[in-house]
Amino acid sequence: MVVKPDWLRVKAPQWQRVGSVKETLRDLGLNTVCEEASCPNIGECFSIGTATFLIMGPACTRACPYCDIDFEKKPQALDPTEPDRLAIAVQRLGLKHVVITSVNRDDLADGGASQFIKCIEKVKKLMPKTTIEVLIPDLCGNWQALETILSAHPHVLNHNTETVPRLYKRTRPQGDYQRTMELLRLTKELAPWVYTKSGLMVGLGETETEVIEVMQDLRQIDCDILTIGQYLQPSQKHLNVQEFVHPDRFASWQKVGEEMGFLQVVSSPLTRSSYHAEEVEKLMQLYPR
Numbered sequence: 001m002v003v004k005p006d007w008l009r010v011k012a013p014q015w016q017r018v019g020s021v022k023e024t025l026r027d028l029g030l031n032t033v034c035e036e037a038s039c040p041n042i043g044e045c046f047s048i049g050t051a052t053f054l055i056m057g058p059a060c061t062r063a064c065p066y067c068d069i070d071f072e073k074k075p076q077a078l079d080p081t082e083p084d085r086l087a088i089a090v091q092r093l094g095l096k097h098v099v100i101t102s103v104n105r106d107d108l109a110d111g112g113a114s115q116f117i118k119c120i121e122k123v124k125k126l127m128p129k130t131t132i133e134v135l136i137p138d139l140c141g142n143w144q145a146l147e148t149i150l151s152a153h154p155h156v157l158n159h160n161t162e163t164v165p166r167l168y169k170r171t172r173p174q175g176d177y178q179r180t181m182e183l184l185r186l187t188k189e190l191a192p193w194v195y196t197k198s199g200l201m202v203g204l205g206e207t208e209t210e211v212i213e214v215m216q217d218l219r220q221i222d223c224d225i226l227t228i229g230q231y232l233q234p235s236q237k238h239l240n241v242q243e244f245v246h247p248d249r250f251a252s253w254q255k256v257g258e259e260m261g262f263l264q265v266v267s268s269p270l271t272r273s274s275y276h277a278e279e280v281e282k283l284m285q286l287y288p289r
Contacts, residue, residue: 005244008230008269024092028085031058052099052135053086055119056112060103062174066162066201068234075107078115087122090130097281098123099158101135106174111139113148120152131155131281133197135273141179143186150191156225156280157187158197160273161218164210171204171239185221193289195263195280197225199273204231205242208249215257224263225280228253229271245269263287 025031031054059072090098100119105112120132133156139145150157165177180198187196198218202211211228218226228250233241250267257265264283 003244007247008232008244021093024089028089028092030082030085030089031055052101053089053119055082055086055100055102056105056115057103061106062104064172064174065239066171066204066231066234068238069103075103075105078108078112082115083118083122086119087126090123091126095127095130097131097133098127099133099135101158102137104137104174106140109142110145110148111137111142113139113142113145116149117152120149120154131284133158133280135160138175138179138183141176141182143183146183146186147190150187150194153191154194155284156195156197157191158199158225158273159183159187160199161214162199162201163204164206164214166210167204167206181217181221184218184223188222195224195283195289196222197227197273197280198223199227199229199271201229201231202245203241203243204239211253212256215253215260215262219260219262225283226257226262226265226267227271227273228257228265228267229273230269 054069056075056078057069059070059075060067061072061075086100100116100123102112102116116134116136120134123130123132132154134149134154135158136146136149138159159180161177161180162175163171168175168177184196184198187194200211200214215226230245231239231241233239247269250269250271254265254267257267263286264280266279
């Protein structure tokens with residue numbers, strides 16, 4: 001058994017602020033990936049009034065062995081009131097930057113693209129100055145659905161690579177590395193004004209060379225933003241951690257990524273794809289499009 005090191009300990013959250021965010025979410029009947037995926041940063045993010053909204057869930061049509069989101073073969077029908085409730089939550093929390101993600105909905109012809117569109121439009125109507133980031137699934141390679149999402153003009157489109165190609169079969173059995181790369185490449189082709197983003201988990205048995213190769217692949221398709229974080233096992237039934245990567249290596253990857261040309265690299269043991277996502281506003285000011 002690999003023992004969790006001291007650098008993965010998180011500070012106790014400010015429960016008053018956390019409770020306020022939770023109250024808003026419960027009142028509006030909304031889900032967050034922060035809660036559903038057992039994110040270690042939930043205390044910090046909730047305490048400063050940020051959250052990553054999880055739409056079309058909470059159950060997912062895929063059962064990836066690293067993920068703590070529930071699996072459901074027959075998910076519920078889409079809720080037409082969800083986009084309105086999400087926009088109201090953004091307004092109540094006063095968010096300057098919002099991240100909207102979803103479970104995989106392989107049961108839907110468009111993978112849920114229409115619901116993403118509605119959520120983006122509702123937030124823009126109620127909070128026109130709020131920047132919007134969407135963290136989308138691979139849509140089973142439905143590029144027309146991708147174009148539909150981009151037509152709503154989110155500011156950032158995020159799709160996680162998650163791991164190195166060699167580990168895809170074990171980690172993301174229903175995913176495909178080349179499909180992920182194609183989604184990010186096409187995004188830039190269809191919407192050159194959007195900031196593209198992707199994330200990697202480490203500690204699953206990948207090598208240093210493999211991590212660098214993925215970073216190179218992402219730069220070859222002009223991915224703008226990269227996040228790298230430590231995989232943490234949600235429960236005994238999930239994939240085991242193979243290694244707790246030292247913070248120095250995360251710092252090294254950040255330096256390498258910046259030298260490669262990423263506009264922003266967020267790399268630390270507790271980094272998650274939406275961690276400190278609000279900092280993208282600074283990037284947009286430095287590199288306006």
